Structures are given as C-alpha cells and as structure tokens.
Amino acid sequence: MNKIIIENLSLQYSDGTESLRNINLGIREKAVTVLFGPAGGGKSTLLRCLNRLNDLTEVRASAGRILIDGENVLDADTDVITLRRKVGMVFARPVVLPMSIRENLTYGLELAGETRRSKLDEAVERSLKLAALWDEVKDRLEDPAIALSGGQQQRLCLARSLALQPEIILLDEPTSGLDPISTGKVEAALTELKKEYTIILVPHSVQQAARTADYAAFFLQGELIEYNEGKALFTAPKEKRTEDYITGRFG
Ligand SMILES: Nc1ncnc2c1ncn2[C@@H]1O[C@H](COP(=O)(O)OP(=O)(O)O)[C@@H](O)[C@H]1O
Numbered sequence: 118m119n120k121i122i123i124e125n126l127s128l129q130y131s132d133g134t135e136s137l138r139n140i141n142l143g144i145r146e147k148a149v150t151v152l153f154g155p156a157g158g159g160k161s162t163l164l165r166c167l168n169r170l171n172d173l174t175e176v177r178a179s180a181g182r183i184l185i186d187g188e189n190v191l192d193a194d195t196d197v198i199t200l201r202r203k204v205g206m207v208f209a210r211p212v213v214l215p216m217s218i219r220e221n222l223t224y225g226l227e228l229a230g231e232t233r234r235s236k237l238d239e240a241v242e243r244s245l246k247l248a249a250l251w252d253e254v255k256d257r258l259e260d261p262a263i264a265l266s267g268g269q270q271q272r273l274c275l276a277r278s279l280a281l282q283p284e285i286i287l288l289d290e291p292t293s294g295l296d297p298i299s300t301g302k303v304e305a306a307l308t309e310l311k312k313e314y315t316i317i318l319v320p321h322s323v324q325q326a327a328r329t330a331d332y333a334a335f336f337l338q339g340e341l342i343e344y345n346e347g348k349a350l351f352t353a354p355k356e357k358r359t360e361d362y363i364t365g366r367f368g
C-alpha cells in the first residue's frame with residue numbers, strides 16, 4: 118500500500134534552479150524508502166515538500182501533487198501544523214533543546230496541550246524505547262540533553278519526533294556526523310520503527326542505502342532515475358547511471 122503518492126512534482130527555486138523535475142513516486146506504508154544519489158540531486162528539496170518546509174524558502178514555481186492518505190498536502194488550505202505533526206523530520210545535525218532529556222520529549226506535547234504527568238511519562242518511555250535510547254538514559258532523564266554524546270543526541274531528536282506520534286518520519290542524512298557504533302544504533306532503530314511508521318531516509322552513503330532500503334529511489338540532478346525494491350536496485354540496477362553511481366564511478 119502506498120502511504121504517499123507523488124505525482125508530476127516539479128520545483129524551481131527563485132534563482133531559477135530546477136531542483137525537481139516531474140517526479141512520480143509512490144512511498145510504501147510501513148517500510149523504509151531511501152532517496153539516494155549525489156549532492157544537489159533534489160533529495161532534501163523533496164523531503165521539505167512533504168511537510169511543507171519549503172514554504173519557508175523562496176520557490177519560484179512548483180507543480181504537481183503530493184497525496185498523503187489521499188489528500189494533496191500542497192493544497193493552499195492544508196493545515197500545515199497538523200501536517201507537520203503527521204510528518205515528523207530529523208535533520209543531519211542533532212539540535213537538542215537546552216533542557217533536560219525528559220523536557221526535550223515532553224515540550225512538544227505540552228505545547229499541544231497535554232498536561233497529564235502519566236501521559237507525558239508514557240510518551241517519554243515509549244519514544245525513547247523506539248529510538249533505542251531508553252537503556253542508556255532511563256536513570257538520568259533530568260540531566261541536560263546537551264550532555265549526551267552526538268549519537269545519543271541524534272536518537273533523542275528521533276525520539277522527540279516520535280513523541281508527537283507522527284505517521285511518517287523523514288530523516289535527512291541523520292547519521293552523517295556519527296561514529297559507526299551510533300550509526301548502527303540508529304539503523305537498528307529504523308528496523309523496529311518501520312513496523313509502525315512509514316520512513317523516508319536520505320542515507321549518507323551508498324552502503325547505508327543498501328543496508329537499510331526496503332525500497333530505493335535514485336536521484337540525479339532533480340530527476341528520479343530509477344526506483345525499485347532495495348535488493349533489486351542494489352544488486353541489478355537497470356539504468357547505467359544508477360550502476361555507475363552505486364559502483365563508485367562517480368560521486
Ligand atoms: N533554498 C534554496 N534556494 C535555492 N536553491 C536551492 C535551495 N535549496 C537547494 N537548492 C538547490 O536545489 C538543488 C537540489 O538541492 P537539494 O535538494 O539540497 O539536493 P540534495 O539534498 O540531493 O543534495 C541544488 O542545485 C541546490 O543548490
């Protein structure tokens with residue numbers, strides 16, 4: 118089942134850069150779809166379209182539709198606040214709030230009006246377990262989040278987006294600054310998360326793409342070159358350009 122259907126999506130920034138050219142792509146529910154390819158391919162632009170973060174940048178023209186559960190999120194009357202709760206995002210650099218570990222997780226819920234301690238505690242535990250961080254922090258939830266290692270901070274950011282109970286999680290090179298052990302923990306968390314959530318990951322390497330992809334889409338200069346199940350795409354790419362990229366002929 119497709120959770121998201123992207124139809125004829127094109128986007129031009131105000132300086133004329135054509136970042137996405139007529140993209141057509143279905144994103145499967147409860148699976149990891151990776152968007153990979155060299156820098157400048159339009160991957161981050163596409164993620165920002167999905168939760169309307171591009172509203173904050175200067176876009177000259179855009180066309181097409183993005184249906185999430187059948188509704189076009191690019192419609193002018195989309196409630197962007199509700200959309201962004203449904204579509205959580207984790208960026209390359211973890212940005213923790215200058216508060217305790219617990220408060221990082223409860224802050225968003227409290228803003229949304231939740232005041233019951235039991236509900237907040239439940240959300241803290243559930244989201245930390247899902248992000249594979251619970252065992253490491255359960256005895257020091259009141260410590261400042263900034264005291265955590267980079268890898269722990271990134272998992273805290275993942276937990277923070279999970280605390281709001283999204284349905285879709287966008288991850289834009291979430292492990293680019295992390296050591297291999299932390300990277301492994303984030304990847305392991307994805308394996309658990311995809312049982313419940315629809316995940317779109319921009320990986321930081323071809324190797325990570327191959328390790329994590331249930332489905333994979335190769336982007337080059339604003340175009341979707343090839344889409345397939347991850348196994349098929351990484352073992353038997355159909356397009357020469359995909360093959361050249363995954364075998365390291367260009368980067
Ligand atoms: N805010 C922006 N304003 C103008 N051009 C941008 C902006 N963001 C990205 N671009 C351009 O759009 C293209 C795609 O960028 P991006 O989506 O960041 O690709 P990727 O994430 O695959 O590296 C690039 O040519 C980039 O320079």
Ligand SMILES: [Mg+2]
Binds near residue numbers: 160161
């Ligand atoms: Mg990017």
